[in-house]
Each structure stands twice: as structure tokens, then as C-alpha cells.
Amino acid sequence: MPPTLLRVDHIHVYVTNRPAALQWYKDVLNFTPIKELEFWATNAQEPLTIGCPDGVIRLALFEQAATPCHSTIALGATGADFLAWHAHLQKMLATQIDIFDHDVTWSLYFTDPDGNPFEITTHDYAHVASHIK
Secondary structure, three states: OOOOOOOOOOEEEEEOOHHHHHHHHHHHHOOEEOHHHHHHOOOOOOOEEEEOOOOOOEEEEEEOOOOOOOOOEEEEOOHHHHHHHHHHHHHHHOOOOOEEEOOOOEEEEEEOOOOOEEEEEEOOHHHHHHHHO
């Protein structure tokens, strides 16, 4: 039997312009650099670790030439926050963000400027359904 894991520590995200990506992640997701890990980011091949204010979610931004991404980073939210994220993303990304009904969950899909795919999902199905149907 494998040993136990604690959590997802961080996810590598590849971007073509790290300063521009950092600004996007700050503006759209409120992710900022993790102070104690900033020393790593001395060059583009080393990670700049960013995260949400409480530090629960962390991404490591690596700068490199554009490459196709085959993974989606899915982030969870309460039903109320999911609806707030919908409004926020439409405003920040200046595009229509559709709400997808998966019968037991709801999801929003979007990409960062480098095409890295994201999803915000909620399992609070009834709450969201009562506000959009």
C-alpha cells in the first residue's frame, strides 16, 4: 500500500511572459507571490510560486515558449462564491462565461492568456440552481 499524501502542494503552470502572467493571476484570481519562496524566481527557468491569500492553493509559474496544455486546473467554491466568481470572471475577462450544468455540479471554464485551462466548480447544486433557473 502506498504511503499517505497530505495535499496537492502546487501545480506547475507554464507561461510565455511571467510578469504579465503574474499581473493576470493577481487581477483575476487574487493570487500573489508566496514571500518565503520568492528567492527561487531568480530566472525564468525557476518557479515563481503564487497563491491565494490563505495559501491553500499554490501555482508555480515557469516561463517558457508556448506549449499546448493537456490539464485543467479545477478550483472549488461554495454555491454563493461560485455565483460571485461568475460575475467577477465576466467582468475581468470581458467575455461571456457560460455556466455548465453537470447534473450534480456546476462549472465555469476559462483560460489564462497563455491558454492554460481553468475550471471553477461547485457541488452546491441546489443553491446555484435556485439562482439561475
